[in-house]
Amino acid sequence: MPSILLVVFVIQLCLHIINTFGANTINQLLWILYNKLPVPTSKRAAQAASLKREILRLKRELSGLSAQDDFARWAKVRRQHDKALSEFEKIDNSLKTHQTTFFSTISTLRWLGTNGLRLVLQFWHSKSPMFWVPAGWVPGYVEWILSFPRAPMGSVSINIWGIACASMIELVSEAITATYVLVTKQAPPTMEANEPMAHKAQPQPQPQPAREGKKEL
Structure with a gap:
């Protein structure tokens, strides 16, 4: 059984990591890792990622075409783009339901494993x-x-x-x-990411050149 000293230290370290990187960032990372496993949503997640890359490629290709000079090619790429976008939205909407449930479960487990466990240990070992x-x-x-x-x-x-x-x-x-x-x-x-303006130097005011000659009254 690990020492209570080490357990408390690990809990505080986990809390610091969560507060530093943010719970949402950790949830997103765990969702990606979860879909790498042989789970029911892994196939649809792979399809969504593939469609997203295809949409970006078609969008770049579409921006390089002229609807006036090469309308046939432009219309063909446009149809491919719209079809891929429609399929992506359908799969993405299906995944969002599972993602919401996954995030809720992970948030609950994370709280139980950090703050919840800390409160239990503090109560149980309050006199130790x-x-x-x-x-x-x-x-x-x-x-x-x-x-x-x-x-x-x-x-x-x-x-x-x-x-x-x-x-x-x-x-x-x-x-x-x-x-x-x-x-x-x-x-x-x-x-x-959180404070984009915190490290940007403020522009220093430039001195105005002095006008030559005397002011007209």
Whole structure:
């Protein structure tokens, strides 16, 4: 059985990953991986992906044709595009029903496996010491804080251990992000997606050239 210390750390790490990348992004990734398996929706998902590539190809080809100069070719490609688009929409609408159910199930399992499990562990081990602080290392009021809410005095409670894990993971994440920015001279992908204007330099006002001569009164 894994140590409760490690379990709490893993839960906090999972919560940090979810908060960093976003639940919707993780759901989309899991949906793609799910359809790679031999499941009922895998065949339709592959057809939808193939049709989407075909639609993009026909759209590019259609944009390079002139309806006036080569109407026959333009009309043929247009019919192929409309047919592929109609088939894609039909398959995509069918997949959306399964996708909604899948997202709902994944969201429920994710909450139970992270926040739900964390709450259960905090309740079950509220009086259990995670580890003991050597006597005399910290003042009495610090011992009370470390044992909050119901762990024995002189020990670290599961709540404080969870906060410590979350804080350490956040510090390491910020250090990795700062290192990435320094090495690549680019903003992290998550920041670019969520805050597109945060790293753009504002244009500096240009000084107006002084007019020659005196102003006319």
